[in-house]
Each structure stands twice: as structure tokens, then as C-alpha cells.
Amino acid sequence: MSGKRHLQTLSIRGEPGVGSTNGPALAHETIDRVVRAFYARAREHPDLAATFARVEDWDEHIARISHFWWVSLGGRRYRPDRFQVGPRHVALGVTGRQVDAWLDLFEETLSEQVADDQARQDWLDRAHRMGRVIRGLGAFYERRDARTDDPHRGQRPSARD
Numbered sequence: 001m002s003g004k005r006h007l008q009t010l011s012i013r014g015e016p017g018v019g020s021t022n023g024p025a026l027a028h029e030t031i032d033r034v035v036r037a038f039y040a041r042a043r044e045h046p047d048l049a050a051t052f053a054r055v056e057d058w059d060e061h062i063a064r065i066s067h068f069w070w071v072s073l074g075g076r077r078y079r080p081d082r083f084q085v086g087p088r089h090v091a092l093g094v095t096g097r098q099v100d101a102w103l104d105l106f107e108e109t110l111s112e113q114v115a116d117d118q119a120r121q122d123w124l125d126r127a128h129r130m131g132r133v134i135r136g137l138g139a140f141y142e143r144r145d146a147r148t149d150d151p152h153r154g155q156r157p158s159a160r161d
């Protein structure tokens with residue numbers, strides 16, 4: 001299977017990876033450094049810490065997320081992870097306010113860690129697109145729960161499937 005098809009499987013629907021033909025603009029080492037710096041701060045953030053407290057194995061989480069971004073930015077898969085970004089965040093009950101806080105923190109981290117303007121902007125744009133998907137799904141479930149005649153109200157995707 002080609003790298004591009006892997007990307008289409010993994011990335012959010014309709015959003016093939018940036019630079020999927022030439023590979024990521026950033027070294028894997030840089031991606032890993034950004035991910036580590038970001039989660040070190042996210043775990044301390046007043047709006048995010050409580051949700052991240054559920055993560056038991058941080059080394060595994062960071063390895064998984066570094067893989068996610070490497071593939072999303074155009075790299076080839078190197079672990080057997082399967083990602084379900086939308087359903088997972090719905091299951092976590094992530095709020096719009098948390099998405100905003102996450103994106104602000106991510107932008108700050110990128111500004112500190114990535115010198116290349118284009119690469120930084122591409123990565124930030126991608127994070128914002130995912131943030132919109134996560135926010136939109138959360139809003140969908142909230143609206144559905146508000147409809148007392150909907151037989152599926154209150155049901156959520158499970159956190160691990």
C-alpha cells in the first residue's frame with residue numbers, strides 16, 4: 001500500500017496530509033520535540049489538566065501522537081496505530097473552550113520550537129482543522145441530547161474500540 005493511501009485512511013476525512021508527495025517538511029525529531037513540549041504544558045493547564053489526567057502511560061501517548069503528526073504531515077506509518085480522533089474526543093466530552101485552550105497552547109509551542117514559518121503554519125492549520133472537527137462533533141451531540149424525541153440521545157462513541 002502506498003504512503004498516500006495510508007494517509008487517507010488515517011487523516012480526518014477529506015483532509016489528505018500536507019506534503020504527502022514529498023514527505024514531512026519537518027524531521028521526526030522536531031515533531032517529537034514539539035509533542036513532548038506541548039503535553040508537558042497541557043498537563044499543567046487549568047482547562048486541560050483534568051482531561052489529560054486519564055492518560056496513564058505518557059511515553060506511549062507521546063509515541064502515539066508523534067506518529068499521528070508524522071503521518072498527518074506526510075510521513076509513512078511506522079507503528080500499527082489506528083486513530084479515531086473525532087469519536088475519541090466526543091467520548092472524552094471535550095468542550096469548545098478546551099479546544100480553544102489546546103490550540104492556543106499548541107500555537108505557543110510551535111512558535112517556540114519550529115523556526116520554519118511555512119512548516120509551522122502548515123502544522124498549525126492542520127491542528128485548527130482538527131479542532132473544528134472535534135468542536136463540531138461535540139456540538140452535534142449536545143444538540144442531539146437537547147432533543148427529547150431522539151431515541152439515540154445520551155449515546156456516545158466509546159473511548160476505546
Ligand code: HEM
Pocket residue numbers: 047048049051052054055064065068082083084085088089092094095098099100102103127130131134159
Ligand atoms: C484541537 C485539536 C486536537 C487535536 C489535533 C488532538 C489530537 C489527538 C489525537 C491524534 C489523539 C489520539 C487519538 C486516538 O488515539 O485515536 C488524541 C487523544 C487525546 N486527546 Fe486530543 N486533540 C485535540 C484536542 C484535545 C483537547 C481540547 C483535549 C482536552 C483536554 C484533548 C484530550 C485528549 C486525550 C485525553 C486523549 C487521549 C485519549 C485516550 O487515549 O484515551 N484533545 N488527541
